Amino acid sequence: xxxxxxxxxxxxxxxxxxxxxxxxxxxxxxxxxxxxxxxxxxxxxxxxxxxxxxxxxxxxxxxxxxxxxxxxxxxxxxxxxxxxxxxxxxxxxxxxxxxxxxxxxxxxxxxxxxxxxxxxxxxxxxxxxxxxxxxxxxxxxxxxxxxxxxxxxxxxxxxxxxxxxxxxxxxxxxxxxxxxxxxxxxxxxxxxxxxxxxxxxxxxxxxxxxxxxxxxxxxxxxxxxxxxxxxxxxxxxxxxxxxxxxxxxxxxxxxxxxxxxxxxxxxxxxxxxxxxxxxxxxxxxxxxxxxxxxxxxxxxxxxxxxxxxxxxxxxxxxxxxxxxxxxxxxxxxxxxxxxxxxxxxxxxxxxxxxxxxxxxxxxxxxxxxxxxxxxxxxxxxxxxxxxxxxxxxxxxxxxxxxxxxxxxxxxxxxxxxxxxxxxxxxxxxxxxxxxxxxxxxxxxxxxxxxxxxxxxxxxxxxxxxxxxxxxxxxxxxxxxxxxxxxxx
RNA sequence: GGUCCCGUCGUCUAACGGUUAGGACACCAGAUUUUCAAUCUGGUAACCAGGGUUCAACUCCCUGCGGGAUCACCA
Numbered sequence: 001x002x003x004x005x006x007x008x009x010x011x012x013x014x015x016x017x018x019x020x021x022x023x024x025x026x027x028x029x030x031x032x033x034x035x036x037x038x039x040x041x042x043x044x045x046x047x048x049x050x051x052x053x054x055x056x057x058x059x060x061x062x063x064x065x066x067x068x069x070x071x072x073x074x075x076x077x078x079x080x081x082x083x084x085x086x087x088x089x090x091x092x093x094x095x096x097x098x099x100x101x102x103x104x105x106x107x108x109x110x111x112x113x114x115x116x117x118x119x120x121x122x123x124x125x126x127x128x129x130x131x132x133x134x135x136x137x138x139x140x141x142x143x144x145x146x147x148x149x150x151x152x153x154x155x156x157x158x159x160x161x162x163x164x165x166x167x168x169x170x171x172x173x174x175x176x177x178x179x180x181x182x183x184x185x186x187x188x189x190x191x192x193x194x195x196x197x198x199x200x201x202x203x204x205x206x207x208x209x210x211x212x213x214x215x216x217x218x219x220x221x222x223x224x225x226x227x228x229x230x231x232x233x234x235x236x237x238x239x240x241x242x243x244x245x246x247x248x249x250x251x252x253x254x255x256x257x258x259x260x261x262x263x264x265x266x267x268x269x270x271x272x273x274x275x276x277x278x279x280x281x282x283x284x285x286x287x288x289x290x291x292x293x294x295x296x297x298x299x300x301x302x303x304x305x306x307x308x309x310x311x312x313x314x315x316x317x318x319x320x321x322x323x324x325x326x327x328x329x330x331x332x333x334x335x336x337x338x339x340x341x342x343x344x345x346x347x348x349x350x351x352x353x354x355x356x357x358x359x360x361x362x363x364x365x366x367x368x369x370x371x372x373x374x375x376x377x378x379x380x381x382x383x384x385x386x387x388x389x390x391x392x393x394x395x396x397x398x399x400x401x402x403x404x405x406x407x408x409x410x411x412x413x414x415x416x417x418x419x420x421x422x423x424x425x426x427x428x429x430x431x432x433x434x435x436x437x438x439x440x441x442x443x444x445x446x447x448x449x450x451x452x453x454x455x456x457x458x459x460x461x462x463x464x465x466x467x468x469x470x471x472x473x474x475x476x477x478x479x480x481x482x483x484x485x486x487x488x
Numbered sequence: 489g490g491u492c493c494c495g496u497c498g499u500c501u502a503a504c505g506g507u508u509a510g511g512a513c514a515c516c517a518g519a520u521u522u523u524c525a526a527u528c529u530g531g532u533a534a535c536c537a538g539g540g541u542u543c544a545a546c547u548c549c550c551u552g553c554g555g556g557a558u559c560a561c562c563a
Contacts, residue, residue, distance in 0.1 A: 150561090200563090224558080285500070
């Protein structure tokens with residue numbers, strides 16, 4: 001466990017919705033911050049004006065809030081806290097301009113006047129020739145439109161000369177060193193023609209100004225790290241520690257994306273997953289503490305999380321395992337009241353309740369389903385019969401037993417329920433009455449119980465029969481049985 | 489194609505030179521049982537391949553193969 005307070009940031013871009021991979025990145029940042037008593041910062045990287053999605057900003061905040069990953073500092077619901085703001089990049093343009101100017105003045109960056117079409121042509125030519133295309137200042141052509149707006153590029157060769165180095169060296173948190181040949185890195189754009197910075201530049205400037213100590217980000221950024229390293233060096237800034245997280249991939253092995261249904265992290269809330277279960281699952285996807293423990297509270301994760309036990313290889317997102325874990329949280333980690341409350345919300349949002357359905361009925365119905373559901377979205381369908389009389393068909397009633405027999409069994413059952421001692425609470429009295437019936441007529445208990453089950457629930461699988469009758473009430477049960485008999 | 493990363497049951501993973509390669513999800517079987525679950529017990533199932541190094545390799549090295557990421561005035 002690290003002990004020096006750390007400053008980490010989660011820096012999403014509102015070009016779409018936050019997805020599950022982003023949530024895990026945020027989580028690992030969060031865990032490291034909490035563990036060291038450090039600071040978890042939220043920064044908005046909105047430098048892409050073209051693809052900016054207004055609702056994206058709101059969704060990011062909502063999602064982080066639902067997962068319980070509130071930042072200590074930075075952007076939050078339009079408000080900001082912290083001493084190194086603003087935390088929205090579009091509000092930091094003067095900062096970027098300042099450092100770009102500094103680089104230009106030092107001869108390490110230049111205004112790139114090459115036309116877009118010309119640049120594209122060169123790239124295509126290189127592609128056809130199957131050679132690597134690395135753009136250099138020496139390839140600059142005279143612009144046909146000298147008054148136009150142009151981007152500023154970093155001059156890699158000048159930078160290397162300035163740094164008196166022949167290679168770009170950087171190492172990750174685990175000490176694994178990388179030695180990159182600068183010849184493979186082109187003169188990338190720092191400031192776009194619209195005067196907004198690129199990701200590569202804004203990222204470095206902000207991480208430095210915001211005093212970020214550790215950068216935990218997705219593995220897809222690993223190949224842009226040498227660019228960042230050069231920038232830190234050339235600006236004379238201390239480099240942070242880079243930690244690249246293995247990708248979360250879909251069942252086909254490709255990076256998790258919309259194709260796999262991973263469009264929006266909030267969809268897990270809507271499907272009825274518990275945030276605590278999601279956090280637990282996500283934490284284990286790419287990290288473990290080396291023991292066989294797999295259920296962790298948030299506090300335990302904070303305590304035990306460690307950078308050096310982060311997995312290297314990508315992990316497939318396994319919905320079955322997530323469902324299993326969510327099931328554990330539903331039946332073991334939630335208190336009964338918490339469960340009922342959460343379940344009630346789900347039912348009220350559905351159309352299965354009647355206007356006069358009492359909260360007592362909801363409570364007892366929902367409790368009977370607790371160990372059957374994996375996600376709350378299954379609940380309305382499972383319990384609907386408690387509140388509204390089900391449609392019972394003759395076909396369903398007679399799939400296994402002959403119609404006449406079913407009819408007789410049901411009539412006798414209804415009668416047997418009359419003899420239930422109403423002074424005895426619970427389902428024991430009901431069970432006794434029905435079992436006595438089975439013995440008396442030498443029936444197969446499965447046939448009788450199954451028939452009653454179908455008659456009162458309209459389905460072949462349901463919670464325990466006697467508990468169900470008990471919740472429904474003997475009167476209602478008899479009414480339903482009689483309605484079923486009428487169909488035979 | 490260039491550069492880089494990765495490679496243990498179907499899936500998530502343990503192992504840090506010496507284990508019958510362990511756990512979990514899923515799956516199968518059994519127990520329980522009024523159905524479905526839940527629970528308990530048991531089972532099937534993996535070191536990408538080939539070379540080295542070593543008394544000993546899943547562990548170290550090399551090559552190959554396979555998968556992925558990235559090559560924008562997107563992040």
